[in-house]
Amino acid sequence: MSREDVLVTTAWAEENLSTPGVVFVEVDEDTTAYDGGHIPGAVRIDWKNELQDPVRRDFVDKAGFEKLLSEKGISNDDLVILYGGNNNWFAAYAYWYFKLYGHDSVKLLDGGRKKWELDGRELTTEVPTREKTNYVASEQDLSIRAFRDEVVDAINTKNLIDVRSPDEFTGKLNAPAHLPQESAQRSGHIPSAANVPWAKTANEDGTFKTAEELAELYAEAGIDTSKPTIAYCRIGERSSHTWFALRELMGLQDVKNYDGSWTEYGSLVGVPIELGEK
Amino acid sequence: MSDGCGAPAQTATPADTDTQGQVVLAGKVTGNDGPLGGAYVRLLNDDGDFVGEVQASADGDFRFYAASGEWTVRALHASGSGEASVRTGEPGLYEVPVTVN
Structure with a gap:
């Protein structure tokens, strides 16, 4: 492609x-x-x-x-x-x-x-x-959509990519910086997730980076692209952007978007949450 | 909590605004002929990494909700670009005017 x-x-x-x-x-x-x-x-x-x-x-x-x-x-x-x-x-x-x-x-x-x-x-x-x-x-086509149970099972096995900003990933902010920060659910990220903010896949003018630049970005973040990957953010739209970069531009085969994302995961009872930098 | 993640329409932030205990960065984008509407305004953290983006109002106004730290606000417009930096501490309003040329 x-x-x-x-x-x-x-x-x-x-x-x-x-x-x-x-x-x-x-x-x-x-x-x-x-x-x-x-x-x-x-x-x-x-x-x-x-x-x-x-x-x-x-x-x-x-x-x-x-x-x-x-x-x-x-x-x-x-x-x-x-x-x-x-x-x-x-x-x-x-x-x-x-x-x-x-x-x-x-x-x-x-x-x-x-x-x-x-x-x-x-x-x-x-x-x-x-x-x-x-x-x-x-x-x-559910081969491109992840649900919560699959995400919990993916901890330490599949690539989990958290595409929110570093401050949302570490738990410092609860929402993107253009929004007020009140929020009821827990802060943090899914254990074993790598934080590769969506913005790193795009240039300043909003265009996507090249497939080569994207490959370099994810390699630097320690993502093994031979493994299945699930991307998530807060509500699933920023992670659609990353899903597009991984599957459509880099051509990876098994990439899913978790549209439940942090607003679902951070509200689940009993699931593990990691705080701070990875 | 907002249902979505998109940037809301931007409005002016009066100097006496109650920031509700939050660190608010706000300002106006100006060009050679005064206030410049519709610029894309990006908030970058102290590593230069992207944190957020809004589109300034027709009067050039923008606003971000941040935390304490060093921030750069960068504006992009068809007529050019410009940026300004600010250091924030305690919750409150921090004004960051940006000139584009």
Whole structure:
């Protein structure tokens, strides 16, 4: 797999804004970003209200995903280009989600919204209308999704990569530094996890580092890439970004995202927790 | 606790803000013609490692919740970049203006 198979550049995107069969999708947590201006022709997916189950802590199910994509005017044959704010965290989460439900023709805009803006490219407030489709999803591909029991079993056996910031890893902060720090669950990290913050996989402009740079990064962190790997963060979106780097850019075969992440693990009764630096 | 991890919309932080016992770093990004909106503002720790990023408001305002230590705030904008450093100690508001050119 090459970089071009999973990423498009902002220059490519600008040239293909009206190419038939290509759909641009902005995915954000803060959906006012889209209202303030988005890539011309892009539709919006609201990470919280459209991708998450409104009651249980889980994703929308297969039927819900089919309904969502049908309403957005996305068909099974479309090439979907995902992008968003926060260095593509939620776009990477959506990418993982599209893969989970079997949509193969999906790529990320390298650098996301930030790179597009730093390039000084056009944003519009015009909302496109797309004709409804009959999208059909596959069953979830659980080879890329980890659940809590598997994570506990992975301690000291599989690679566990904690992609939060060093201060969250050691327990000094409970949340990313742009958020207030009140938090009820325990701080710390899963024993045997290596701390490789997601930001180390990206350049300042939000683009991903090269496969070679990524290989060097994980080698330095002591990750044995021949072993299965599980990535986690706080709620599973920053770790989707790292999952993308490991599986899609480096081509590792057995990489799972633990979407329950620290908000689940740090609230489980009886599981081991490690504090401080590793 | 926030359900998500995304950076919230940024607003100005008045000097008399009650920081609720937290170390708050806040400031305004300015360019050659005054306040510069929409810059990407990154918080780096004393090792130069990335800690967080927000997008400044239309008026250039940004805010981070940190801890005591040495911090660098770096702003990126289509018109250029700039950075400023600050040392924090006790909980409270630390103002960090950043000029981009």
